[in-house]
Structures are given as structure tokens and as C-alpha cells.
Amino acid sequence: MIRRYGHSPRRGQPYPLRPGAYGLLVREGRLLLTRQAAPEPEYQLPGGGIDAGETGLRALHREVFEETGWTIGNPRWLGTYRRFAFMADYGRHAEKLCHVWIARPILRLSPPSEPHHSAHWASPLAAMTLLADPGARAFLARFRHLV
Numbered sequence: 001m002i003r004r005y006g007h008s009p010r011r012g013q014p015y016p017l018r019p020g021a022y023g024l025l026v027r028e029g030r031l032l033l034t035r036q037a038a039p040e041p042e043y044q045l046p047g048g049g050i051d052a053g054e055t056g057l058r059a060l061h062r063e064v065f066e067e068t069g070w071t072i073g074n075p076r077w078l079g080t081y082r083r084f085a086f087m088a089d090y091g092r093h094a095e096k097l098c099h100v101w102i103a104r105p106i107l108r109l110s111p112p113s114e115p116h117h118s119a120h121w122a123s124p125l126a127a128m129t130l131l132a133d134p135g136a137r138a139f140l141a142r143f144r145h146l147v
Helices: 056-068 124-130 133-143
Strands: 018-029 030-036 042-044 047-049 072-089 091-108 116-120
Touching: 018 056, 018 072, 018 133, 030 056, 030 124, 047 056, 056 072, 056 091, 056 116, 072 133, 091 133, 116 124, 124 133
Parallel strands: 018 091
Antiparallel strands: 018 030, 018 047, 030 042, 030 116, 072 091
């Protein structure tokens, strides 16, 4: 069974499945996070939705680049969790199926192209307090020995 984090779904509210790819991005003992300033400011693991016809790994590379401007290397899949969420960017609810990889940021090619996103480095301890998603915090705690 895939572990669930966050709020329980509301009865009668549809939650279409939205698979996504997210990265614990480690370089020199620090994590690369993204800060999304709007609609609600929060720190996140870089990543996002897997588009139709796209593999999770391809989505990870694309999303990390869009949200941070960095390329990544040596990705290794760690696991999956799910959460029910309201996606304010899209004005709808979803059951997010979050696939998490660990990878190394290689090269920053540009600023983030995703609106309202900025890239930030944090120690693992700081990231535990910054990350808004309890599932992301749980994966960081579980795999902190790899950081």
C-alpha cells in the first residue's frame, strides 16, 4: 500500500489522479529546493506533473529544469507517496501520486522558466522546516542518510 500524507479527501469531491515526479536534489550536502511565490508562497521539492505520454524520469528532468534552471544527473528512484490536495494553480482538487527520486544537480543553465518559482539551497535540517508538503518531509527524513 502507498502511504498517504495530508488531509483526507472530502466526501463527494472528485479527486482526479495526477501522477508527478519530484526530486531530492543533493549537492555538497545541501538540497536544491524551489520556492513558489504564488498563489501561496511555499518551498517544495522541485518537480510536478507527469504529462500524458511522458515517463516519470523525463518529467523529473523537465520539471526540475523549469522550476530551478538546473540539469540533473544520476537519478535513482526512492519510492512513492500520495496526497489529496487542492491545486490552486489549476483551480481543482487532485489525488497526487508523487514519485520521488534522488539526483545530483549538475549545471545551472538559466533562471527558472516556471512563473513565480525560484531556486534555493538549504541544509537538510533547514529543508525539514521549509518544505510545506508532509510527504516531502517524510521522504527527506527517511533518506537523509543519502544527503
